[in-house]
Amino acid sequence: MNLLRFIFKQIFIVIFLLHFTNAFKLKAQALTYHQNTKSIIDKHCVSCHQPGGNAPFSLQNYTEVKNRGTFIKYVINQHIMPPWKADQHYRQYANARILSDEEKKVLIQWIDEGMKVGEPNPKKLIIKNKEKKADLVIKMPRPLTIPATLQNSYFCYKIPYEISQDTFVSSVTFVAGNKTLVHHASYQVLGVSDDVNPFDGPYYFKYDEDTLNRVNDSADYRYLNLIGKSGVMPIEYYHNGWLPGTTEQKYPEGIGFFMPKKGVILIRNLHYAPTAIEQTDQSSFEFKFMQFPPERFIGFxxxxxxxxxxxxxxxxxxxxxxxxxxxxxxxxxxxxxxxxxxxxxxxxxxxxxxxxxxxxxxxxxxxxxxxxxxxxxxxxxxxxxxxxxxxxxxxxxxxxxxxxxxxxxxxxxxxxxxxxxxxxxxxxxxxxxxxxxxxxxxxxxxxx
Ligand code: HEC
Known part of the structure; x- marks a missing residue:
């Protein structure tokens, strides 16, 4: 009787241990959305994959991510997403959009394990750095109409401005108006000669087969009324570009550029994706000024x-x-x-x-x-x-x-x-x- 009891007890212990270690194993392995993958998606995907963002669907919550699970695995494995075209083995960059090997592994394991949701993290107290607000916002003066041609369309658009005095800039942010359509913008800050009123003349043209506008700066400047009577050409003080996902462009301490009190922001190439219905865009630029003139000026x-x-x-x-x-x-x-x-x-x-x-x-x-x-x-x-x-x-x-x-x-x-x-x-x-x-x-x- 005692022996039987002993054996039962042993079996019970073994079963208990088996059960316990199994449970332990499961707990150690099963990744969940809230514990493991949400932070990765938030960091690397949501800047574009959100309502009104440039990507075609949102990845902001569990259901949205789960619904695309297999597709996400595919685009990660094929290095399609996040979009990043430079060979990272050749050279690395500060603004690279790439998943680390570990992040990739976690995402794929989570998808393979059936995408468990897990418990939401208790709401963390998020202390936001009080970022300095923009000193100047310059917006396209009128909404631009993007025709329903189902073709890419390319515009050159000048935004004239006049401020109270010459200044120096340490940071620029392009804010796309129509986030689903604006695909790419390359822009310059140009100063114009005293006898030019940048608010005069046409504000934009569309690059078309038969416009006068070829790769010819002076023809474009003349058309947009940016050339002085004596033939003085505008002076370029800054040049940069924007793509979906690009954030504020700022420079190390003491580095910046001159912004004359009168000039234009010339979006030399404003590229819109094809659209089936006519839409509009009214994008803007945000500038932060420097307290002191820069010690060093950026050149282009x-x-x-x-x-x-x-x-x-x-x-x-x-x-x-x-x-x-x-x-x-x-x-x-x-x-x-x-x-x-x-x-x-x-x-x-x-x-x-x-x-x-x-x-x-x-x-x-x-x-x-x-x-x-x-x-x-x-x-x-x-x-x-x-x-x-x-x-x-x-x-x-x-x-x-x-x-x-x-x-x-x-x-x-x-x-x-x-x-x-x-x-x-x-x-x-x-x-x-x-x-x-x-x-x-x-x-x-x-x-x-
Ligand atoms: C910089 C913007 C951006 C980021 C960051 C980004 N995506 Fe995308 N994603 C897009 C755009 C735009 C598309 C639409 C297809 C295209 O234009 O390539 C897209 C398409 C997709 C698609 C559909 C693929 C297809 O061929 O239609 C999936 C799935 C996807 N993204 C997942 C992700 C995941 C997962 C991440 C993060 C790891 C991510 N994306 C990060 C912009 C982005």
Missing amino acids: AAFKPANKQPDGRWIIKANDSNFKAVIHVKFHQDVSVLNINPHMHRLGKTFLCYAITPEKDTIKLVKINRWDHNWQEFYRFTHMVKIPAGSVLHAEAIYDNSEQNAENPNHPPKDVRFEWGMNDDSEMMRLVLLYLPYEINDEYISLE
């Missing part, structure tokens, strides 16, 4: 390929899947580079840019293995990058004007003019750098 350089065609006509032939354009520039002073922005249109295939120093060292700058014209980033380096005097900058852009290029606007492919326009019917190559004259120890200044 935009490079284009040397045009070797004697008649000025440069064509990417239909079905040419390997058209190549290059930029070579020699640096005559030491510079510190902050951002780099490669630009092509829809025939773009790959883009590579590096500098070779006089000692024959290679400074890697950017490499894009599969160009996507929807994500034209202003890549911000993690630290300033020193390029010593005497270095040569090399950039190489390859274009695919064949049927294999799914982005090709022409089916069947046709000859396309190169360095001609800003539209889908033309191609171009630009490389924009934001830089400062080098100062000692710049390479240790973080841009994170």
